[in-house]
Amino acid sequence: MEYGGHHEGGREMDKLGAAPNHVTYCTLIDSLAKAGKGKESLALLGEMFSRGVVMDLVVYTALMDWLGKQGKTDEVKDTLHFALSDNLSPNGVTYTVMIDALCKSGNIDEAEQVLLEMEDKSISPNAVTFSAIINGFVKRGWLDKASEYKSIMKQRGINPNVVTYGTLIDGFFKFQGKEAALEVYHEMLCDGVEANKFIVDSLVNGMRQNGKIEEAVALFKDMNGSGLSLDHVNYTTLIDGLFKAGNIPDAFMFGQELMEKNLFPDAVVYNVFINCLCMLGKSKEAKSFLTEMRNMGLKPNQATYNTMIVSHCRKGETTNALKLLHEMKRSSIKPNLITYNTLVAGLFEAGAVEKATYLLNEMISVGFCPTSLTHRRVLQACSQSRRLDVILDIHERMMNTGLHADITIYNTLLHVLCYHGMTRKARVVLEEMLGSGIAPDTITFNTLILGHCKSSHIDKAFATYAQMLYQKVSPNIATFNTLLGGLGSDGRIGEAGSVLSEIEKRGLEPNNLTYDILVTGYGKQSNKIEAMRLYCEMVGKGFLPKVSTYNALVSDFTKAGMMTQATELFKEMQKRGVHPTTCTYDILVSGWSRLRNGTEVRKFLKDMKEKGFSPSKGTLSFICRAFSKPGMTWEARRLLKNLYRV
DSSP states (O other): OOOOHHHHHHHHHHHHHHHHHHHHHHHHHHHHHHHOHHHHHHHHHHHHHHHOOOOOOHHHHHHHHHHHHOHHHHHHHHHHHHHHTTTTOOOOOHHHHHHHHHTTTOHHHHHHHHHHHHHHOOOOOHHHHHHHHHHHHHHHHHHHHHHHHHHHHHHHHHHHHHHHHHHHHHHHHHHHOOOHHHHHHHHHHHOOOOOOHHHHHHHHHHHHHHTHHHHHHHHHHHHTTTTTOOHHHHHHHHHHHHHHHHHHHHHHHHHHHHHHHOEEEEHHHHHHHHHHHTTTTOOHHHHHHHHHHHHOOOOHHHHHHHHHHHHHHTTOOOOHHHHHHHHHTTTOOOOOHHHHHHHHHHHTTTTTTHHHHHHHHHHHHOOOOOOHHHHHHHHHHHHHHTGGGGGHHHHHHHTTOOOOOOHHHHHHHHHHHHHHOHHHHHHHHHHHHHTTTTOHHHHHHHHHHHHHHOOOOOHHHHHHHHHHHHTTTOOOOHHHHHHHHHHHHHOGGGHHHHHHHHHTTOOOOOEEEEEEEEHHHHHHOHHHHHHHHHHHHHHTTTTOHHHHHHHHHHHHHHHTTOOHHHHHHHHHHHHHHHHOOOOHHHHHHHHHHHHOOOOHHHHHHHHHHTTOOOOOOHHHHHHHHHTTSTTHHHHHHHHHHHHTTT
């Protein structure tokens, strides 16, 4: 019976002169609270108070349970105090409800105090009480304490139940892995507790999250074959795991099995299939599942629409995404922040600035305040569509509508501006930050330094570094790598010594990238001695040079006509597992051509072709010029004739 029915029943009793009494109210309130109708319970409670009817412990406990499930721990405590003020003594159920509420809200220490208070009053906790406190410790990852309480249960002759073991299995999977979780499962079986569908869900979910989907499938089949009645939730967990593991055929096979067993999939099952199809880029198939879902009498929910909107936006199909938004609204399903973030970013990426701005305004008008995620996605979208003219305007608009200005917001804006070389505007933003009392961090200055280096404003990059130190912001190795990269690109690698001194002074260690930049920089400057010294130091420290680093060294030796050393480096890079590129071969072929060594040229061209590479037009022109010298005509013809048959 709905609350309205209960309430009308009370009115009828009044008409008959039999006003609802204590028992009537307590029964109604308890029933409504257990049915999750807490608001209706509170309404009846108010009526009960106005009539002067006394409450009993059952009502207080039922209300505490409902409030606890809503996460309203303070209200649970208040309700207990009201019960105490009515001279009611809490029983085991009341204390268990209090402990459960505290554990779910993370107040595990307070929950333990309530347990001690309970025992001090000679009220014995039961399996439900212990399961609640074990759940609290498991959520925090304190598995030793959780296991300790399980042992206390057994010592007191209280058998852990399927809920206790299910909670522990979940926790051990999450924090200690498969083997530890299965030990708990086997202990459960040894204690005579039979597995049910909830345990199966814990095991399958834990295995898939540990990357053991094949074992999850085997366990599922074993449980299914043992006569255990599995439901659509069990199937959904397994199907979702199979999709995420990329095992699409088996996912659909179990989906078919679910239908054949008449388990009647719910919206969650369809959402799993729709999500998978969308991830695979199969929007049409996802749409057909949406149609089937409706035909089954199931209503698509917010998650269904959001999944499909995300899929369309990823593919740039913003028209279809907007149609789904309108369909959502017609179905009285309210778009949430995910819906708006996805559509606004998708429209900006597509260059539909007016539509995106309209939707952003709508999002704000319905009460959604832009978040740092909204800000980042929108600015990145503007960047990708190269709508640089609106970046600052959109930033200002979001700031004026309640977006909290913090370091993350400003760093996002600076990154976009510097990425597009808008360093002058980025400097203005930095000054705005400082004026607002927001202290820049290492990321802020690294972004600005990188922006100046990309724009070849190396002196400004060093001036920004000086400001960084003035603001007492600590540089990291990425800061120095950016400065070194700027010097290398500007042909000023000879000035690297001062940067290296700073690295050493600050107790930082050069990393792989540091050496790649230095070796490449000195190689481009034809400083073979320094380049090779740094290369030897680099490999000596266990770093693996990039192919571009090897290319720079090989090129340097090639220019000096030292082809034997260049070829040795070529062999060494392959021994270290670094694969040559077309560029590597072009450098070597050109080098051997310069020495007019047809044998080596043919050898490298053959190797090049076997690896699926083709010489560039520049390399072919160089071969022709090199072998067209007097006395080399025959060799030139031979090379060109056999070029694609080597």
